[in-house]
Amino acid sequence: MKQKNEKRLPSLAARIPAAFCAFLLTACLLAAAFSLIGLQAMTSVDLHTGVALSEDSMNLQMKRIREGIQNLAERYGFDAENAAGAVSRESVEDFDREVVRWWTGFAGTGRLDSEPVYDTAPAEEALRKDEKFISGLEEMMVKSTVEEISGGIRETVRKSAVLFRDLLLETGARLAGTRINLPQAAELLQKIPLLAGVGCLVLSGCIALLMSRRILTAGQYLGGAMAAAGLLTILILLLLSALNLRGMIAEASQALEAQYAGLSGILRWEMIGGAALMLAAGCGLMLLARKEYPKA
Amino acid sequence: MKNNDGRHIWLTPVLLSVPFILGLGWAALKYGKTLQNLIHVAIKLVVTK
Structure with a gap:
């Protein structure tokens, strides 16, 4: 008789709050997934370094630097090839790494350090060795002109x-810092995925408790919430793609568009992978939950 | 494929998604264009050529 009781379906009084918990669990899973990706997009040094140093981005960046130096050369009359040769791809890559560390550091810790400065010493040396250019300058003007050009190159690279x-x-x-404690806010931001994860665990526990000894039936609600979160993630990604962010960025900056393309490509596939995983795990749980009761 | 209480197995995730889909659809229709314009202005303001 006891065994028969255990195999009975949960009552409506248990199923209604369980369904509500499953609804909240779906929201928590979505919050966890999107906050995790958002945090990665804001603070991951490796991700942004990889994107900034990708072949396309670097080629575009080096082209922009060469164009900038060419403009300076037309203005000051130095040998552009010689000066551009002193701005090596490796040194620009190192500078890109520092820039990424600088702004992701702010997003991650709330503390804004001083902006990195590109070292133009090799370019200055190349300019001083440019005899044709130097000989056309008055002796007392050499130092200031070289410094002026080196400042221009520094600004171009920056x-x-x-x-x-x-x-x-x-x-x-600075303005935000006067109103809120930025390091504390950044720390809280880092904790959002964790808090959402804890929320998911608590809600899963509530569903399991409501289902009492019919633990597999809880899988029906947990699986349903996971599958719903997977479906909704895909839907939200479709809505985000309808915003045409890439087109707007391309209109503003070609260089940023190249970086955005790389970044969104990585994050999109992570999100699609996560959504597919949630969908598959949810469906698996739901199918497993069917086996708890014998067929009527 | 039906579950133990006789409902179709895919009904649970679909039913759970419905309030979110309605909410998202409503927000997209009501604020989608405004949000797009705001993002456009923000990008123009923040991004350098």
Whole structure:
């Protein structure tokens, strides 16, 4: 008789709150998935370094730097090839790494360090060795002109690596810092996926408790919530792609568009993979839950 | 494929998704264009050429 009781379906009084918990669990799973990806997009040094140093981005960046140096050469009359040769791809890659560490550091810790500065010493040396250019200058003007050009090269490299208005970031950080504790806010931001994860565990526990000894039946609700979160993730990705962010970015900056293409490509596949995993795990749980009761 | 209480097995995730789909659809229709314009302005403001 006891065994028969255990095999009975849960009552409506248990199933209604369990369904509500499953609804909240779906929301928690979505929050966990999107906050995890959002956090990765904001703070992952490796991800952004990989994107910034990709072949396409680097080629575009080096092209922009060469164009900038060419413009300076037309203005000051030095040998552009010679100066551009002193701005090596390796040194630009190192600078890109520092820039990524700088702004992801702010997103991760809430502390804005001073912006990295590109070292133009090799370019200055190349300019000083440019005899034709130096001989055309008055002796007392050599130092100041070389420094002026080196400042221009530094700015060209900086603009090719920092694709947003850094002044806005600095002003925004300063203004926000007067109202809120930025390091504390950043720390809280880092905890959002964890909090959502804890919420998922608590809600799963509630569903299991509501289903009492019919533990497999809880799988029906847990599986349903997971599958729903997977479906909704795909739907949200479709809605986000309808925003045409890439087109808007391409209109504003070709260099940023190249980086965005790389970044969104990685994150999109992570999200699709996660959604497929949630969908598959959810369906598996639901199918497993069917086996708890013998067929009527 | 039906579950033990006689409902179709895929009904649970679909039913759980419905409130979210309705909410997202409503938000997209009501605020989608505004959000798109805001993002457009923000990108123009923040991104350097």
